[in-house]
Amino acid sequence: MTRSTAKTRVRRRSNPGRIMFQTVNITVLLLLAAICLLPFIHVLSVSLSNNAYIDAGLVTFWPMGTNTQSYTYLLERAAFWNAFRMSVYRLLLGTTINLVLLCLTAYPLSKPGNKFHGRTLYAWFFFITMLVNGGLIPNYMVISTLKLRNTIWALVLPTAVQVYDLILMLNFFRQVPTELEDAALIDGASHFRTMLTIYVPVSMPAVATMTLFCMVYHWNQWFDGMLYMDHVNLRPLQTFLRQTLIGQDFTFADGDEIAAFADINDRSLRCAQIIIATIPILCSYPFLQRYFVKGIIVGSVKG
Numbered sequence: 001m002t003r004s005t006a007k008t009r010v011r012r013r014s015n016p017g018r019i020m021f022q023t024v025n026i027t028v029l030l031l032l033a034a035i036c037l038l039p040f041i042h043v044l045s046v047s048l049s050n051n052a053y054i055d056a057g058l059v060t061f062w063p064m065g066t067n068t069q070s071y072t073y074l075l076e077r078a079a080f081w082n083a084f085r086m087s088v089y090r091l092l093l094g095t096t097i098n099l100v101l102l103c104l105t106a107y108p109l110s111k112p113g114n115k116f117h118g119r120t121l122y123a124w125f126f127f128i129t130m131l132v133n134g135g136l137i138p139n140y141m142v143i144s145t146l147k148l149r150n151t152i153w154a155l156v157l158p159t160a161v162q163v164y165d166l167i168l169m170l171n172f173f174r175q176v177p178t179e180l181e182d183a184a185l186i187d188g189a190s191h192f193r194t195m196l197t198i199y200v201p202v203s204m205p206a207v208a209t210m211t212l213f214c215m216v217y218h219w220n221q222w223f224d225g226m227l228y229m230d231h232v233n234l235r236p237l238q239t240f241l242r243q244t245l246i247g248q249d250f251t252f253a254d255g256d257e258i259a260a261f262a263d264i265n266d267r268s269l270r271c272a273q274i275i276i277a278t279i280p281i282l283c284s285y286p287f288l289q290r291y292f293v294k295g296i297i298v299g300s301v302k303g
Helices: 003-014 016-047 051-056 069-075 078-109 119-130 136-145 163-174 178-186 191-202 204-220 223-228 237-247 255-262 266-299
Strands: none
Touching: 016 266, 051 266, 069 078, 069 266, 078 119, 078 163, 078 191, 078 204, 078 237, 119 163, 136 223, 163 204, 178 191, 191 204, 204 237, 204 266, 223 237, 237 266
C-alpha cells in the first residue's frame, strides 16, 4: 500500500460527514437491537421471577426472586415431551424433503430457454401458487381424501415446495458459472451428478439459508397440527403450547399436574413456554448465521 493510499484512507476516516454517518448508523442499529432483545429479556425475567413480584408488576429486565416452578411443571409433563419429539421429527423430515425438492426443482428451472424448452411455463406454474391459494377447506378436503390426517405427512407434504425459497435457490443456481457444468458434462457426468457435485457445494450459502427458513417454518407451525391431528400425542410442540397458553386444556392432566398448576403464576407459565419454544432455533441459528446474509443478498440479485 502506497503512502498516498494510506493518506486517502486516513482522510476518509476523519471526514466529519463519514463520522456523523457512522454515529447515526451505529445508534440506529443499537436501538433496533434493543427493540428485539429487550422484550425477550423481559419474558425470560418473568418466567424466572417469584409470583408475588409478577402480580405486583415489578419485573422488568431482571428476575426478582428466583422461581423455576413454571419450567419444572412443563418439563415434567409427558405430553410436553411427546409434542417436543413430534416437532423434532417434523423438523427433520420436513426440512429434508424441502431441501431435496428445492434443489431438484431449482436446478432445471435455472437453465436458459434454449437448454430447457418450456422453462417459462413451468416457472409460472410454480409462481402462480404464490398469488392464488385453494383455501383452507379445499386443503382440508384433499388431506382427508388422501387419508393423511393423523399422520406426519399431513404436516410436511402440503408445504413440501416453498415457492419463495425456490426463487432464491433458482437465482443462486443461475450464478454458477456455466463452464463448470460444461466441463462436468464433457467428462460424462449426468445432470443429477452435476447438481450434487457442483451446484450444491458452490451454493452452500443458499442451501444454509433455505435450511434455516425451513427449520423456522416447521418449528413455528401450530395451526396445521390443530387442524389435521385429532390425537393430542400426534400434535407438534407449538400446537401443544398454544393449547396450554390460551386454552389451558387439562383434559389429559392428572391430579398432581392440576395441583402443581395451582401454585404457578399464569403469566410466568406463558413466558416459560415462549422461552422453551425459541431455544432450539436460537441454538441452531449461530451455525447458519454466517451464510444467512450472503444467501439472501446474492440469491435476490438476479430475477
